[in-house]
Amino acid sequence: MIRKYICENPKSWDTMIHFLLFALREAKHSLTQFSPSELLFGRNMTVALWLQKETRENKGFAKEYQKIPVTAYMNELTNKLETTLASARANVETAQK
Numbered sequence: 001m002i003r004k005y006i007c008e009n010p011k012s013w014d015t016m017i018h019f020l021l022f023a024l025r026e027a028k029h030s031l032t033q034f035s036p037s038e039l040l041f042g043r044n045m046t047v048a049l050w051l052q053k054e055t056r057e058n059k060g061f062a063k064e065y066q067k068i069p070v071t072a073y074m075n076e077l078t079n080k081l082e083t084t085l086a087s088a089r090a091n092v093e094t095a096q097k
């Protein structure tokens with residue numbers, strides 16, 4: 001996909017490639033059933049428009065996340081990553097059978 005994009009836009013590929021890369025990182029993979037960003041970070045990436053909308057609708061929802069202690073957040077993130085990776089491995093094994 002990246003090669004095709006560069007070949008079709010040889011003089012301007014570098015100006016928009018970040019949008020293509022973002023889309024690739026957010027797209028769910030058919031084998032793992034997770035996006036690369038979800039496997040790496042434990043969640044999908046958040047775009048600025050979504051943050052603006054949530055902040056406007058929920059009057060500063062990010063402040064709620066700031067109240068969570070760092071150790072609790074890290075434990076939650078670690079558990080979520082372990083669960084996600086185990087599920088991705090199971091999906092790959094199932095797909096390879």
